Amino acid sequence: MADIVVLGAGVAGLGLAAFAARRGHRVTLVERDGPPPEGGAHTEVADWERRGVPHARQGHALLGLGIGVLRAECPDVLAELTGRGAVAVPLDTGGDDLGLLSRRLVFEAALRRRAAADPAVTLLRDRATGLLSGPAPYGVPQVSGVRLAESGDLAADVVLDATGRRSPVAAWLTEIGAAPPRETVQSCGFSYIAQEFALAPGCRFPSLRAPVVHELDFATVLAFPGDNGRFHLSTTVSSHDPVRTRLLQLPVYLRFLESVAPVRDWLDGATPVGGPLPMAGLENRRRSLVADGTPLVTGYALVGDACVQTNPTFGRGVSLALAHARTVADRLGRLDQDPAQWALETHEATEECLGLWFEQQVATDAARLAELAGGAHDDSLTARVLTALAVLREDDAHVRVAAERVYHMLLTPAELMRDRKVARRVLAFLREHPDLRRDHVGPTRQDFERLVTG
Structure with missing residues (x-):
């Protein structure tokens, strides 16, 4: 002892x-x-x-x-x-x-x-x-x-x-x-704005995955379902984005969230709790x-x-x-x-x-920061493999189980690729899709600036 x-x-x-x-x-x-x-x-x-x-x-x-x-x-x-x-x-x-x-x-x-x-x-x-x-x-x-x-x-x-x-x-x-x-x-170069919401009585979370990630060209919106019908919608933007502080105004932040189509399911019937909370210096x-x-x-x-x-x-x-x-x-x-x-x-x-x-x-953060700052897409093998997994998991049960285990840190990426069945399917998919890109959602940068400055 x-x-x-x-x-x-x-x-x-x-x-x-x-x-x-x-x-x-x-x-x-x-x-x-x-x-x-x-x-x-x-x-x-x-x-x-x-x-x-x-x-x-x-x-x-x-x-x-x-x-x-x-x-x-x-x-x-x-x-x-x-x-x-x-x-x-x-x-x-x-x-x-x-x-x-x-x-x-x-x-x-x-x-x-x-x-x-x-x-x-x-x-x-x-x-x-x-x-x-x-x-x-x-x-x-x-x-x-x-x-x-x-x-x-x-x-x-x-x-x-x-x-x-x-x-x-x-x-x-x-x-x-x-x-x-x-x-x-490594300075991440991101700023976060998070808003808590309460579900309306009788409503359910659109997803029980935590977090749910929606990527835009210039930002990422994440949904974090929680306890007792509460959830957060968080947005990451570059710390150098000149309009980021406007998202700390609740009406502006809600207007932006409404513009991201898959996020509307979270907002339907939900009530904001308090105001947006910033987090920077990450x-x-x-x-x-x-x-x-x-x-x-x-x-x-x-x-x-x-x-x-x-x-x-x-x-x-x-x-x-x-x-x-x-x-x-x-x-x-x-x-x-x-x-x-x-x-x-x-x-x-x-x-x-x-x-x-x-x-x-x-x-991952170095590549994503370059994207948020308007740079090139991340075409590294790691990024392409992760994108392939995200696509394949929708229709392939074996890949879905393996990808879920990696997501929850129950399996390392290296262990994942030692699964021969997963490796074969991912590499075949990448050969068939040499220009693979993640689908981005939400408004364009120009529309975003109009939303938050108008």
Whole structure:
């Protein structure tokens, strides 16, 4: 049994605390924001102050990978969520895989109640201001705990940083004499505008897929169905688009959404809740605490978005956070080994869990940003294969199952193409359609500018 400190009670931190406690460890979970309010799902979304999660009220997808982790680790969380209005959706993957329709804060509130109720978890409302370090027998600083703003010093066998994309890890490591983390950063160049809606009584979501993606020449509109008849319509545009801020005016945003034909099914009978919410400054970022095969620090690891963050277009963040939390929790039973070896093996397990999806997101975003900025279409093999899969899945059951598994991160793209039946059909389709292009919907750029400036 180890004494674990987890910093940050977002999805990654909450999942990690629950998973570590389940494995017999004592966990102190440090979080500056207060607990969710009483009053049900709508109250949680409207009134819970989550300054540490700036995207808390944006649309979210809860994909098969993450839901599979919860079904194995904390099935009671899923039972509570469906009891409070979330919708479990059977996936067309050939198995019993599920997705879940829930707004982020409703999902997070259920996970927080689960972690807080565990007798092995102490939820401490405080804020970390730095790391404690002891002797460095392995040539690099050894973290021995954290400094807290209100509670003073807190010792730990390992400190797990789940403070998200804004983690102060670089400053903290520098303060104890360690090198800052190695970083790979790609500015996505996108801005998001999201609007919540309530279905009219008796109405149903047009689709239970989350997210539903509609691509225009200059924007992408995504539908995120959620719990209790609520859903979000989010739009991504280039951060350099000169008219993007006009979409923050509700009448303008509704006028634009009405102009996108397949989105009208979502708007029929729906009522806006609040106003459009922006989200900008997005990055794909990977931080590593290992350089040239040597750890920069021991007794400390990054979890979830503090380690790897991805652009939220595909809704992968929550599922990757839960999968990574389980990966790290599985390593906690080996804390009695050489700390440097633990750091290296945890790094390798992290790369296996997150690295592939990060690299794919970087490539996808670079190509899509070029399109949004008026550049050439992405004609890479990866882009053409994904387009072929989207077309073939409509009429080919085998391809549909495989593509669904990739979409929900239950199968990697490389594993998909090792399926000989899928590979043959995709390659034959590409030979027959050498000029394959995705179908774009919605108004032209000229019509769009008239809609939002008129």
